[in-house]
Amino acid sequence: QKEVEQNSGPLSVPEGAIASLNCTYSDRGSQSFFWYRQYSGKSPELIMFIYSNGDKEDGRFTAQLNKASQYVSLLIRDSQPSDSATYLCAVNLGGGADGLTFGKGTHLIIQP
Amino acid sequence: DAGVTQSPTHLIKTRGQHVTLRCSPISGHKSVSWYQQVLGQGPQFIFQYYEKEERGRGNFPDRFSARQFPNYSSELNVNALLLGDSALYLCASSLTVEVWYGYTFGSGTRLTVV
Numbered sequence: 001q002k003e004v005e006q007n008s009g010p011l012s013v014p015e016g017a018i019a020s021l022n023c024t025y026s027d028r029g030s031q032s033f034f035w036y037r038q039y040s041g042k043s044p045e046l047i048m049f050i051y052s053n054g055d056k057e058d059g060r061f062t063a064q065l066n067k068a069s070q071y072v073s074l075l076i077r078d079s080q081p082s083d084s085a086t087y088l089c090a091v092n093l094g095g096g097a098d099g100l101t102f103g104k105g106t107h108l109i110i111q112p
Numbered sequence: 113d114a115g116v117t118q119s120p121t122h123l124i125k126t127r128g129q130h131v132t133l134r135c136s137p138i139s140g141h142k143s144v145s146w147y148q149q150v151l152g153q154g155p156q157f158i159f160q161y162y163e164k165e166e167r168g169r170g171n172f173p174d175r176f177s178a179r180q181f182p183n184y185s186s187e188l189n190v191n192a193l194l195l196g197d198s199a200l201y202l203c204a205s206s207l208t209v210e211v212w213y214g215y216t217f218g219s220g221t222r223l224t225v226v
Contacts, residue, residue: 004154032211032212043200043202043218043219043220044155044217045217046214046215049212049213049214051212088154088155090154092211097160097167097168097209098157098168099145099147099157099160099168099170099211100155100157100211100215101157102155102156103154104152104153104154105154
């Protein structure tokens with residue numbers, strides 16, 4: 001059974017600091033990895049995707065992938081109160097037929 | 113450009129009833145996927161359709177069915193509703209069946225079964 005594990009939080013980070021969100025997955029065949037942000041009562045919004053080992057940066061966001069350790073993380077630099085949300089990690093085997101397997105999400109709170 | 117549109121936005125049904133949820137993908141997107149998100153959980157994959165054919169199915173009972181139309185819009189049907197079917201139902205749109213670049217989700221339909 002494919003599993004994606006995240007610490008549900010809440011993770012509280014001071015404004016301007018770096019928020020670090022972590023995710024582990026069980027299926028070694030997973031090939032593509034995603035981070036979604038979900039505000040309360042809203043639908044998930046894609047922030048980053050990554051499928052190669054290493055780091056991928058996009059503005060204040062950096063996704064890190066380590067396939068050997070089956071670990072993917074999201075760093076948010078210069079955290080803003082508007083970053084307060086639930087962050088969902090999702091993985092896919094590479095094709096579309098299995099859909100995305102999501103973790104339960106980490107609730108991030110940025111303290112002004 | 114219109115994003116992924118879902119209707120209705122909210123719905124209240126009684127146990128045992130049937131419900132139909134609708135989704136229109138982003139223009140040019142040929143794949144539609146359906147997800148169920150129960151409060152406090154991540155979305156769970158129900159179906160993926162591409163070019164009007166079912167390409168993937170998650171671990172949901174046969175009470176759940178879907179279809180995709182020639183214009184790539186889609187319907188999700190749920191029969192014999194249970195209280196546990198209360199959830200946010202999300203439609204996701206992508207160009208093809210591959211999800212290398214992720215989905216775009218609609219705003220969802222919140223279903224309450226009483």
